[in-house]
Amino acid sequence: MRTPILKQGKLLIASVQDSMTDADLIQLRDDLVSGVRRHRSVGVIVDVTLLDVMDSFAARMLRSIAQMIKLLGAEAILVGIQPEVAFSMVQLGLTLEGTMTALDLEEGLAFFAAKEAAEAAGDDR
Amino acid sequence: MTAEIVVPIRSDADILLARQRARALAQPLKFSTSELTLIATAISEMARNIVTYAGKGEVLLRLERRAARSGITIVARDSGPGIADIARAMEDGFSTSRGLGLGLPGSKRLMDEFDIVSAVGRGTTITMTKWER
Amino acid sequence: MTGQTHSNPDAAPAFSETMEITEQELAKRKEFLEFRDEDVKVLTGVNDIARRYADEVIAEFYQHLLTFDETRAFFSDETLLRRVQNMQKEYFLRLTQGSYDLAYTQNRLKIGAIHERIGLPVKSYLGMYNFYLRAVASRLIKAFAKEPERAWSVFQSLMKLTFLDIGLAIDTYIHSRERTIREQQEAIQELPTPVLPFREGMLILPIIGLIDTKRARQLTEQLLGSIRANRAKVVVMDITGVQSVDSRVANHVVQTVEAARLMGASVIIAGVSPEIAQTMVTLGIDLGRITTVGDLQSGIERAERMLGYTVTRSAPRHGAGAAE
Numbered sequence: 001m002r003t004p005i006l007k008q009g010k011l012l013i014a015s016v017q018d019s020m021t022d023a024d025l026i027q028l029r030d031d032l033v034s035g036v037r038r039h040r041s042v043g044v045i046v047d048v049t050l051l052d053v054m055d056s057f058a059a060r061m062l063r064s065i066a067q068m069i070k071l072l073g074a075e076a077i078l079v080g081i082q083p084e085v086a087f088s089m090v091q092l093g094l095t096l097e098g099t100m101t102a103l104d105l106e107e108g109l110a111f112f113a114a115k116e117a118a119e120a121a122g123d124d125r
Numbered sequence: 126m127t128a129e130i131v132v133p134i135r136s137d138a139d140i141l142l143a144r145q146r147a148r149a150l151a152q153p154l155k156f157s158t159s160e161l162t163l164i165a166t167a168i169s170e171m172a173r174n175i176v177t178y179a180g181k182g183e184v185l186l187r188l189e190r191r192a193a194r195s196g197i198t199i200v201a202r203d204s205g206p207g208i209a210d211i212a213r214a215m216e217d218g219f220s221t222s223r224g225l226g227l228g229l230p231g232s233k234r235l236m237d238e239f240d241i242v243s244a245v246g247r248g249t250t251i252t253m254t255k256w257e258r
Numbered sequence: 259m260t261g262q263t264h265s266n267p268d269a270a271p272a273f274s275e276t277m278e279i280t281e282q283e284l285a286k287r288k289e290f291l292e293f294r295d296e297d298v299k300v301l302t303g304v305n306d307i308a309r310r311y312a313d314e315v316i317a318e319f320y321q322h323l324l325t326f327d328e329t330r331a332f333f334s335d336e337t338l339l340r341r342v343q344n345m346q347k348e349y350f351l352r353l354t355q356g357s358y359d360l361a362y363t364q365n366r367l368k369i370g371a372i373h374e375r376i377g378l379p380v381k382s383y384l385g386m387y388n389f390y391l392r393a394v395a396s397r398l399i400k401a402f403a404k405e406p407e408r409a410w411s412v413f414q415s416l417m418k419l420t421f422l423d424i425g426l427a428i429d430t431y432i433h434s435r436e437r438t439i440r441e442q443q444e445a446i447q448e449l450p451t452p453v454l455p456f457r458e459g460m461l462i463l464p465i466i467g468l469i470d471t472k473r474a475r476q477l478t479e480q481l482l483g484s485i486r487a488n489r490a491k492v493v494v495m496d497i498t499g500v501q502s503v504d505s506r507v508a509n510h511v512v513q514t515v516e517a518a519r520l521m522g523a524s525v526i527i528a529g530v531s532p533e534i535a536q537t538m539v540t541l542g543i544d545l546g547r548i549t550t551v552g553d554l555q556s557g558i559e560r561a562e563r564m565l566g567y568t569v570t571r572s573a574p575r576h577g578a579g580a581a582e
Contacts, residue, residue, distance in 0.1 A: 019145065022137035053144060053162060055169035056228055057137075079522065083482035084162035086520040087475075090513040091163075092170065092231035095520070102522035103489055159479060 003028045005035055010042045011112055013105070018050045025061040032065060036072050043115075044069050045108040049080030059094040066099045075115075077101065079108040130186040134203075140172040143184040150186050151197045155257045163235040164197065164255050170228035171201035171251050179205020179248065189254060196237070196256035204248035211243055277371075277433035279363050279426070288358075291422055297415040298356055304412050305354040307401050315393045316347050322389055329382055345369075350390070353419060366423050370430035380431055387424055391417065451477050453484040456558070459491040459565050461523075466499040474510035478517055485523045492561040493518055496554050498529030508543045515548050524549070524564065528557025 001024060006013040012035050014028060032044055046062065048054070054062075066076040077100040081089070089095070102108045130150060132143040144165040151161060168184065175182035182203025189196045208214050214229050229251075233239040236253040243249040288294075320343060323329040333339045349369065352362070373383055395413055402409035451473075454462040461484055465477070481493065495514070500507070515525040527550045530538075535550075551557045562568075 019141050021141050053165045053169050055140075055166055055173060057173060081520045082162075083479065083486055083521070084159040085166075086482055086517040087159065087478060088163050088166040088235055089520060090478075090517045091234045092166065092228050095516045101520055103486070103491075104522075107489075107491075107522055 003031070005031055007035075007039055007041075010040075011045060011109075012036065012039065012041045012043070013045045013047060013108075015047045015049075016051050018052050020051065020058060022057055022061075025058060029061065029065045029068065033068055033072065036069055036074050041074050043074055043112045044076045045105060045112075046076065046078050047080045047105050047108070048078065048085075049082065049104060051080075051082075051085065054081070054085050054089050054094065056092065056094060059089065059096055063096055063099050075100070075112075077108050077111060080104050128187065132184045132186070133181070134172050134175045134184055134201075135181045137173070137176055140169055140176065143172045143186075144168050147186050147197065147199065150188065154188070154195050154197065156197075156255070160255065160258075164199070167232040167235045167253060168199055168201070170232050171199070171253075174227055174249075175201060175203045175205070179203035182248075191256075194256050196254050198252065198254040201251045201253075202248070203250075207245040207247050207249055208241075208243040209245050211241060215241070277367055277430050279360070279367065281360060284360060284363055287422055287425060291418045293358075293415075293418040293422060297418055298358065300412055300415040301354045301419065302356040304398075304401075305351075305356075307397070308351055308354040311394075311397050312347050312350055315350060315390070315397070316343055318393055319346065319386070319389055323386070328379075332376060332378060353416065358419065358422075363422075363426060366426045367430050370427035371434070373427070374431050374434050380428065383427060384424065387420055391420060451480060453480055455484075455488045455490070456494070457562065457565065457567065459489065460558075460561050461485065461488060461490045461493045462496060462554075462558070463493055464496045464499065469500065469507050469510060471506065471510070474507070474514070478510070478514045481514060482517055482521060485518060485521050490523050492564050493523055493525045494528050494554070494557040494561050495525055496528045496557065497534070498531075498554060500529075500534070503534050503537050505541050505543075508538060508541060512543070512548070526551060526557045526560050526564075528552075528554045 001017055003014050003016050003020075003024065006015070012032065014032060016028070020028075028046075032046075035041065036044060046065065048062075051058070062078060066078065069076040078096065079102045081101065100111075102111055130146055132139060132146050134140070134143065147164060147168050148161060151164065156164070172184055175184075182201065182205065185200040185202070187198050189198050208227070214227055215233070216230060229241065232253065236255050238252075238254040240252040241249070242251075320333070320339070323333065333342060352365075370383075391413075394416060395409075398409040398412055399406070402412075451466070452464065454464070456462045461481070463477070463481055469477070484490065485493065495511070497503075497511075503511075511527065515527075518525050525548065527548060530550045530552060549560065551560060
């Protein structure tokens, strides 16, 4: 099923639903890339709180999504990986190296808020 | 002998189906959310190998009982190219090294029992079981 | 068709109730004692003499036991005493009945296990064997007064056999002790590891004792659950109490750190001793992205800085020097 993407100011929030097929992940990537372009978003939060299983394909996909978003000049952060999922991921060696992570949506939003505040403070000087 | 559920694997959509069927089958057993996630993840990896390397195959699911404990056994089977160097495929280094990239050592760690039979040109059969604690 | 079966090595190992011995092991022990077919012949050859003296020897034996407080305590009950005396007679006669095979050793192992279970000390057990040998020796000399070499030959064979028995008996004692140790270790490992919420956003995870795969997994699962429950951003993993690390333990630690990171938490490993640091380097473990510090306090301070805390002392310490 298609992942709903929400626009919140300069951010895009994608809330992954419980079971993603490969096609769903590819669709998500395309939607986020076009979304970042269209809205000139500065940040993307991919929320996988509801994702039941993260296998090698999903991990690779999410990592490349983050990388592509970075190339487009925005920042991506992956949030909501559940304890059980994190555990299986490390057993399989899926560490999502280089991808930013945070506990949940709240923390993800806090990250971007802090970033914005820091940048604003820098601009004031 | 308990009933066996066969999930034909022909495309990536079937990977998801195999996981869902396994969760449903394991429902009456006393597995924690963690354990169900481990099982589903191992199935996902093995089913994915079938799609990637063999094109098609099947995943069999069945419940087991041994010495007053119940468990679930998953057989992932294909008639694909087979694995030439099983030892290397099963090499278990640190989490960052994944042998031949087939996720075999990792999946073995997720399950309690893990058996692999494979021959070049004849295909691969992986049998794994997880028991209730 | 090539294949390999792998079962998880940490999935419940079984430790047998009584010790077991293989044909090979038995053969080795006999060889070491030089117990051969001739010895079997020699011993079976005096079976009739043994029968003649059995009751006498047993009676003497128990008289000896009952004169000592320590051993008398074990045989205070009349019916128990009678039963044990019968068992001893059987044991005694069995020494000269031949067929010293696996069934023979299994019987001896069982007897040893029973004595161990009732708490009979090794010294008493050995003392009993000693009494037997002396009691039998004097009777052999009497029986073979005209052929002293024969008496000596029988005695030698008997010594070999009883030493085989003694070896088995002591092994059952050791086996039982080892089983107890194993059970205690398992009990220790069942103890849950406390995950301590320290400050808002910080958890301290003290690692105590041995870490095996099962415990490491429990630890990781607990930690990840705590990260979610406490919304932790930094975890201080204190390994001060860990004696040594091998590649497996190190692997577990690395995995735990990686899993925590997936949940948005950083891990600081505190309490890295010089020995462990050395081992890590030798094992070639790349802790590149993992922060490690020498002691718990440094770990906590580092975590606090990461979380944006500053700790200041509001009043001078009592007894501190002038330059406070």
